[in-house]
Amino acid sequence: MTSQELRKKYLEFFREKGHMIVPSSSLVPSDPSVLLTSAGMQQFKSYYLNEKSPYGENVTSVQKCFRTSDLDSIGDESHLSFFEMLGNFSFGGYFKEEAIKYAHEFITKEMGLKIDYVSVFKDDSADGISEDRDSEKIWKSIDPSLKIVKAGKTDNFWGPTGSEGPCGPTTEIYVNNVEIWNLVFNEYYKDANGKYSLLKTPGVDTGMGLERLAMVSQGKNNVFDTDLFQPFNFFTFLGRDGRIIADHLRGSMFLIADGIKPSNKGAGYILRRLIRRIVVICKINSIPLESLISRVERAINYYNFYKELPINKDKIIKEIKEEVNEFNKIIEKGLNEFFKKYPEMRVEAITPGKAYKFHAVKIIHDAFYFHQTFGLTIDIIKDLAKKGGHIVDEDVFNREFQKHQQLSRTASVGMFKSGLADHSEQAIKYHTAAHLMLAALRKVLGKHVSQKGSNITGERLRFDFSHPEKMTSEQIKLVEDAVNEKIQEDLPVKMEEMSLEEAKKQGAMGVFESKYGERVKVYTIKDNSSQASSESPFSREICGGPHVERTGLLGKFKIIKEESSSAGVRRIKAVLS
Known part of the structure; x- marks a missing residue:
């Protein structure tokens, strides 16, 4: 049976049982407490709280869902990020007995599949939620020989979606040792403080992954087949x-x-x-x-x-x-x-007779750098490690990453004082290019040039500077060449913290109309001629950052427009390619 036929069969089965078919809602939920739609019941959440449903008491749908909690498991037989959820829901129309009987009928009679076993909620003394004996009795009345497994809150209690909402015990159906259908009985409401109370009208919320149903009904070993x-x-x-x-x-x-x-x-x-x-x-x-x-x-x-x-x-x-x-x-x-x-991340050869060294790799000081400069997310780094037969110490990575994020936030307020619209790796490159360009402008036009403002996005650099007249095409070319020369030299970008007074003594440029603290960050780019001498560096500025570590990462610099911004102030727009 094709997936298209499965969708149709499911919806028609419940339509004949008195359910209205409701289209899938968007993956972008109306509930601000969740990032993406992760369950079929989300669009119906308010109807479990006594808001009148415009669709009646019983509905069914095929809902688009997205979950990020299983990203590490994707690639196995059954886990997915995006999936389709077949669901039937009741807001006071029926409860456990009808829901379980409908599920049993659909799986065994409509689909002709054999249920291996089902699970029911055991109990949770900590929250005062009692064992679900009703579901156990209903299953036994349908099939006395059916195997029933009891499990606690981790496995057989679902919800709420978001920080608070309806939730309750579940009973799960397994076919070919795969959990294919989860029946949730919304008996409780969990508030923002974690306290549970009984709902005035209990409801039913079921979800069956279309991909898993297709896998067992089509006789495949995994959802990807x-x-x-x-x-x-x-x-x-x-x-x-x-x-x-x-x-x-x-x-x-x-x-x-x-x-x-x-x-x-x-x-x-x-x-x-x-x-x-x-x-x-x-x-x-x-x-x-x-x-x-x-x-x-x-x-x-x-x-x-x-x-x-x-x-x-x-x-x-x-x-x-x-x-x-x-x-x-x-x-x-x-x-x-x-x-x-990190050469230890590479795939290691297995030598016969020699024990294989399996170890956790600690990505510590460079976590933020590799993420910001090259976009290597934790998912990517873990994939690279797994290729080499290793694991990543994710806790260390996250702690280091968060530490650098906090430093970056501290160095900036709202839109960063440096003019960055975001912290993307491309915006960071443009930020470093702005430092090179200011130095080049002062070299070509004169020392009267100072920064008057900037706006930097991931697409382009906009830079305002003091200069009384329009730049000639020759001057623009000289500035471009000077910047590209420093990019080609792949110069290191060095950051030091010092007092504001010391920064001024060292000749650091700054927007001195701004209010700096007593201690500031100073970014220096020394060209090859001044690396081993006391000559002034090519660029030295007071700046909150962030910047790339070397100029060679920037690509080719090109000025696309030079125009007047205001009296005595010119504006340049430039791009990197």
């Missing part, structure tokens, strides 16, 4: 790495179709992590990046159940292509530098 991943079978033959590509590419399509764009915040950062992980896996497996877009186009046409995909086809392709191309510009150098720094 089902027809749902047919557009991506070019990748899935590669094993775990190929499965990750297939999962992340499929998830990215649906996120973009629902209005999410790659960014460094919230759901946009999740999307960016997915796409960048794909790029790295393609690189280390010699998979052409061009193959990604052709598979996306196939998948958009294949998943015709979701009309938002073809409607947003151009946008999906554009966002994926741009993120892939942008990351591809820096990742090669990033991987080379990473393996140079």
Whole structure:
């Protein structure tokens, strides 16, 4: 039975049982306490709290869901980031007996599958939630020979979605030793303080992953061999790495179709992590990046159940292509530098008769640097480590990363004083380029030049400076050449903390209309002629950062516009390529 037929069979089964079919809601939820829609019940959450449902008491749906909690497990037989949730819900219309009987009928009679066993909630004395004896009795009345396993809160209690809301004990159905259906009985409300109270009207919230149902009904060993991943079978033959590509590419399509764009915040950062992980896996497996877009186009046409995909086809392709191309510009150098720094991450040969040394690699001082400069997320670093037969000490990584984030936040207020709109690696490159450009402007135009303002994004640099007249084309060329020369020299960018008085003594440039603290950060770029001498450096500025570690990471600098900003102030717009 195809996945399309499974969707139809499920919805029709519950429509005949008196349920209204409700379309999937967006992956971007209306509930501000959650980042993405992770369950079928989220769009119905308020109806469990006595708000009247416009659909009636009983509904059914196929809901698009996205979960990040299982990212480490993706690539095995059954875990996914994006998945489709078949669900039936009741807001006071029926409860445990009908829900369990419907589930048993659908699995055994409609699908012709054999249930291995079911699980029910044991108890939780800490929260005063009693054992679910009702579900156990109902299952025994349906099939006295059925194996029933009892489990505690970790396995058989679900919810709430977000910080508070409806929740309750669950009973889970296993087929071929795979959990395929989870029936949640919303009897309780958990408030923001963690306190449980009984709901006035108990409800039913069930969820069955379409991919897992397809796996057991189609007789496959994993979800990636089902027809749902047919557009991506070019990748899935590669094993775990190929499965990750297939999962992340499929998830990215649906996120973009629902209005999410790659960014460094919230759901946009999740999307960016997915796409960048794909790029790295393609690189280390010699998979052409061009193959990604052709598979996306196939998948958009294949998943015709979701009309938002073809409607947003151009946008999906554009966002994926741009993120892939942008990351591809820096990742090669990033991987080379990473393996140079951590050679133990490389794949190690196994010598017969010699014990294999399995160890945890500590990514400590460079965690923030590799993330900010090359976009190596923790997911990517863990993948690289796993390739070499190692594991990453993730706690150490996260502590170091958070420490550097805090330092960066302390050095800036709101939009950073340095004019950065965000902390993306491209914006950081433009920030360093601004320092080089100011030094070049002073060299070409004279020492009267000082910074009057800047606005830096991941796309371009805008810089205002004091100068009484329009620059000539020759002067613009000289500034460009001076900046590109320092980029070619791959000079180190050094940061020192010192008193404001000492910074001024050393000739550090600064926007002295700003209020600096007693101690400041000073970034210095020494050219080759001044490295081993007492000559003044090419650039020295008081700045909150952040910056790249070497100028060679910037690419080619180009001024695209020079114009008047105000009386006595000129404005330059420049890009890196």
